[in-house]
Amino acid sequence: xxxxxxxxxxxxxxxxxxxxxxxxxxxxxxxxxxxxxxxxxxxxxxxxxxxxxxxxxxxxxxxxxxxxxxxxxxxxxxxxxx
Amino acid sequence: xxxxxxxxxxxxxxxxxxxxxxxxxxxxxxxxxxxxxxxxxxxxxxxxxxxxxxxxxxxxxxxxxxxxxxxxxxxxxxxxxxxxxxxxxxxxxxxxxxxxxxxxxxxxxxxxxxxxxxxxxxxxxxxxxxxxxxxxxxxxxxxxxxxxxxxxxxxxxxxxxxxxxxxxxxxxxxxxxxxxxxxxxxxxxxxxxxxxxxxxxxxxxxxxxxxxxxxxxxxxxxxxxxxxxxxxxxxxxxxxxxxxxxxxxxxxxxxxxxxxxxxxxxxxxxxxxxxxxxxxxxxxxxxxxxxxxxxxxxxxxxxxxxxxxxxxxxxxxxxxxxxxxxxxxxxxxxxxxxxxxxxxxxxxxxxxxxxxxxxxxxxxxxxxxxxxxxxxxxxxxxxxxxxxxxxxxxxxxxxxxxxxxxxxxxxxxxxxxxxxxxxxxxxxxxxxxxxxxxxxxxxxxxxxxxxxxxxxxxxxxxxxxxxxxxxxxxxxxxxxxxxxxxxxxxxxxxxxxxxxxxxxxxxxxxxxxxxxxxxxxxxxxxxxxxxxxxxxxxxxxxxxxxxxxxxxxxxxxxxxxxxxxxxxxxxxx
Numbered sequence: 001x002x003x004x005x006x007x008x009x010x011x012x013x014x015x016x017x018x019x020x021x022x023x024x025x026x027x028x029x030x031x032x033x034x035x036x037x038x039x040x041x042x043x044x045x046x047x048x049x050x051x052x053x054x055x056x057x058x059x060x061x062x063x064x065x066x067x068x069x070x071x072x073x074x075x076x077x078x079x080x081x082x
Numbered sequence: 083x084x085x086x087x088x089x090x091x092x093x094x095x096x097x098x099x100x101x102x103x104x105x106x107x108x109x110x111x112x113x114x115x116x117x118x119x120x121x122x123x124x125x126x127x128x129x130x131x132x133x134x135x136x137x138x139x140x141x142x143x144x145x146x147x148x149x150x151x152x153x154x155x156x157x158x159x160x161x162x163x164x165x166x167x168x169x170x171x172x173x174x175x176x177x178x179x180x181x182x183x184x185x186x187x188x189x190x191x192x193x194x195x196x197x198x199x200x201x202x203x204x205x206x207x208x209x210x211x212x213x214x215x216x217x218x219x220x221x222x223x224x225x226x227x228x229x230x231x232x233x234x235x236x237x238x239x240x241x242x243x244x245x246x247x248x249x250x251x252x253x254x255x256x257x258x259x260x261x262x263x264x265x266x267x268x269x270x271x272x273x274x275x276x277x278x279x280x281x282x283x284x285x286x287x288x289x290x291x292x293x294x295x296x297x298x299x300x301x302x303x304x305x306x307x308x309x310x311x312x313x314x315x316x317x318x319x320x321x322x323x324x325x326x327x328x329x330x331x332x333x334x335x336x337x338x339x340x341x342x343x344x345x346x347x348x349x350x351x352x353x354x355x356x357x358x359x360x361x362x363x364x365x366x367x368x369x370x371x372x373x374x375x376x377x378x379x380x381x382x383x384x385x386x387x388x389x390x391x392x393x394x395x396x397x398x399x400x401x402x403x404x405x406x407x408x409x410x411x412x413x414x415x416x417x418x419x420x421x422x423x424x425x426x427x428x429x430x431x432x433x434x435x436x437x438x439x440x441x442x443x444x445x446x447x448x449x450x451x452x453x454x455x456x457x458x459x460x461x462x463x464x465x466x467x468x469x470x471x472x473x474x475x476x477x478x479x480x481x482x483x484x485x486x487x488x489x490x491x492x493x494x495x496x497x498x499x500x501x502x503x504x505x506x507x508x509x510x511x512x513x514x515x516x517x518x519x520x521x522x523x524x525x526x527x528x529x530x531x532x533x534x535x536x537x538x539x540x541x542x543x544x545x546x547x548x549x550x551x552x553x554x555x556x557x558x559x560x561x562x563x564x565x566x567x568x569x570x571x572x573x574x575x576x577x578x579x580x581x582x583x584x585x586x587x588x589x590x591x592x593x594x595x596x597x598x599x600x601x602x603x604x605x606x607x608x609x610x611x612x613x614x615x616x617x618x619x620x621x622x623x624x625x626x627x628x629x630x631x632x633x634x635x636x637x638x639x640x641x642x643x644x645x646x647x648x649x650x651x652x653x654x655x
Contacts, residue, residue: 014297017324038238039129039327042231043296050298061234 004052004073011051012069015043027070032063041066048072054079094146098379098390098448099365101186103164104179105156105379105392107139107448109146118352119215120151120192122183124203126327128232129260131160132415133327134200136446137335140453141198144340150347151192153183157203159268161418162377162392162425164369167263167637173271176206184212186365194288196350198343200326202228205275214288215350216313217343220295220323225272232259252636261421261635281307289313291346293339294320318342331414331462334454373397375432380439382477384470387450391417391441391474394428400437403484405508407431407647408474408501409440410494412633413462416447420491420633423640427489427647434648439478443470443497462493463520468504471497475505485509487650492516492632495600495608502591502598509597509650513643514608514632519583584615588622598622601646603630 005027013022018034025034036044044066049055054076056065065075093112100106110116123142125131142152158165158175165175184195196215199207204221205228207213222228236259252258255266264272281304290313292300298320308315322336369377374397382389400406409424411417417440418425428438445451445461449470452461461467478486485508490498495515502510517524592598602608604626612624625646630639 011297015324017328037329038235039133040324041238042235043324043327045234046231046295047297061237063238066238 002073004076005069007051008048008069008072008076011044011047012072015047016040025069027073028068030067031069032067036066044072048076052076052080092147092149094143096388097365098381099367100163100369101153101155101366102178102182103158103175103366103369104183105162105369106183107142107154109139109142109152109154111146111149111151115149116151117149117347118192119194119196119347119350120187120190121145121153121196121198121347122180122187122207122213123152123154124180124197124199124207125155125157126201126203127157127160128262129235130201130327131157132260132420133330133333135161135416136330136414136454137326137333138200139448140335141340141343144335144344145347148344148347151187151190153187155179155183160262160422161416162369164371166422166426167265167268170265170267172268173274176271177210180206180210181212184210194352196347202272202275205272205277205280208277208280208284209275214286215290216287217291217293217346219293219339220326221277221292223277223301225275229257229264229269229272232257232262232264235259258637261423261633261637261640263637277301278303278307281311284308284311284313287311287313289346289350290315291318291343292316293318293322293342295323296321316346318346329414332454333414371429371432373433375429377429380441380477382473384444384450384473385466386444389441389444389450389470389473390448391439392425392428393437393439394432395437396432396435400481401435402482404482405436405485405487406478406481406483407436407438407487407489407650408471408478409438410471410488410490410497411442411446412491412494414446415633417442421635421637421640423491423634423643424489426640427644430644430648436648437481439474441474443467459525460520463496463517463524467493467497468500471501472504475501475507479505487511489513489647490515491634496520499587499591502594502596503587506594507591507596509599510591511599511601511646511650513601513634514603514606515600516608516611518587521583524584582615584611585620588616588620592622597650599625599646599650601625601627601643603632603634604628606632 009025012025012031016031016036017040018031018036020034045056060075065071094109095112097108123138125138126134138154142154145152156163158179159167159169159172165172187195194214195212197207197210197213198217200219202222204218205225207216208218239260257264257269290308292315294300300317305315319338319342322339325334325336327333367378371377375394377392377394380391380393409417409419409428412420424440428440431438442449444466475486486506487509488498488501488507489511491513495512496517498510498512499515499518501507600612600622602624612621627639627642634640634643
């Protein structure tokens with residue numbers, strides 16, 4: 001598991017308020033089916049921006065970006081120019 | 083050493099009035115002896131305010147129990163305060179309310195006034211010159227960042243991810259989030275707020291408690307600016323925001339944050355200074371609104387303490403024989419209604435000459451009861467809540483009301499139907515009623531009828547996705563539904579179909595002469611619920627609102643809802 005995936009997983013566990021234990025939180029698990037709400041998505045976005053010092057542009061501000069840990073990692077990687 | 087016996091909590095009393103047009107609840111020690119420092123509690127805005135209202139009431143009570151006078155404000159433009167989103171001067175009105183609150187407290191002998199600001203309330207607290215001490219909880223970096231979060235929240239809440247709701251979109255130059263609108267002058271007022279700049283410009287600030295959003299650390303620039311301003315800064319636990327902004331019926335005050343705030347205030351107390359409480363000399367007991375409409379607080383003694391509401395009256399007051407309307411809180415959303423819809427509708431009714439009462443049943447909003455809005459759905463749909471609603475009917479009827487109409491949404495629709503079955507109600511306008519009788523069948527159907535269909539209908543998934551149904555409740559209700567359906571099928575096979583309590587209730591209500599008008603958002607499970615319990619012949623009037631969600635958002639739908647409310651039995655008023 002990459003460092004980025006691990007960091008995002010920690011952030012999701014702290015902020016997402018979802019009904020899933022850590023074992024169920026695979027990189028591709030659909031967070032919305034696990035209960036991620038609109039409000040907690042916003043909190044998640046802010047936490048990711050703080051952690052990785054990026055700002056999600058408008059085009060990324062949809063559920064698709066926050067659907068899974070992998071999707072967030074991909075978005076962060078793109079913003080960091082990776 | 084055995085643990086110390088818990089100290090009995092000091093009694094708290096509450097007064098309700100207006101400060102520069104801002105509806106205010108004063109929480110104060112019931113024994114009349116208070117601390118030198120008084121507190122003004124500045125809430126978040128928009129949907130955040132909807133969620134945080136009850137937990138912040140709990141915080142205000144906790145501070146009052148420790149001896150502090152606390153003024154819990156509602157921002158002009160929101161809740162039961164003056165103005166609406168179209169008011170061009172909301173920014174000025176926010177600061178006027180803060181200034182008036184601070185001035186009133188100083189006039190009563192408090193030599194220090196502390197501001198406890200939450201989210202954008204923290205930015206306004208930092209910007210207002212009247213505070214000696216500040217608690218800043220989850221303060222956005224600046225107003226622009228706050229508005230961005232609001233935009234993102236709206237986008238994430240839309241029926242299809244990333245796409246807007248059906249119907250006309252927000253007006254150009256406005257931000258709409260969860261049914262709350264920020265227009266250009268309000269956006270400008272918010273965008274003028276920047277935390278670090280405001281801190282740099284402050285003087286005379288003695289102490290600051292910084293509570294960051296969950297798991298975040300304070301920005302070094304903000305800490306530097308506060309330090310340069312001479313404030314002694316304490317950094318509290320970065321926690322509690324997620325609890326505070328949970329769905330309205332589950333939002334709660336985080337214990338660590340409560341403890342940190344109480345400890346911080348205790349540490350700042352000045353021994354030996356205990357001025358007596360005096361009534362607020364500048365308190366306004368009645369709010370004057372356009373068209374001669376006025377509002378004033380309403381309090382009744384219920385089983386668990388005070389039930390709180392607002393009476394809205396036309397110019398010249400309620401005339402004898404007038405038709406009164408009662409609005410009920412919607413689930414955990416307080417009496418101002420989802421997206422403040424009931425406040426808007428009540429004022430429109432009064433402008434047409436009709437008085438109303440909007441109020442909170444126990445456990446919700448500004449009424450007494452548990453610290454969390456409702457522990458569970460059984461509390462929300464309880465005989466106790468019905469009792470509170472009946473108490474309100476009795477009060478309205480005693481006002482020489484010619485007729486009583488009722489308006490409710492979701493659990494408020496349940497209350498309206500139940501009241502109409504037990505008291506004389508002329509018209510019942512009930513939105514998105516998911517259950518009119520609360521029994522095992524309702525517990526199951528409320529949650530799962532939606533879920534079963536949602537497998538074939540992507541639009542319905544959003545109710546799951548947006549968290550209106552949580553996974554634990556879902557599992558419980560699925561099991562319950564299996565049991566309930568099994569029992570019903572068995573009874574039918576034995577030739578004894580179970581009685582349909584809902585159909586019977588609807589028959590009772592219409593049989594009493596009540597004009598029953600049900601309104602459902604297109605796709606809302608309330609439609610299936612009604613269809614399951616009525617036939618074309620027995621079905622009450624049903625209006626479908628296309629393109630809106632369970633809480634009647636987005637904002638363009640509000641005008642239609644207000645028309646339905648003001649149009650109840652036209653000519654009979």
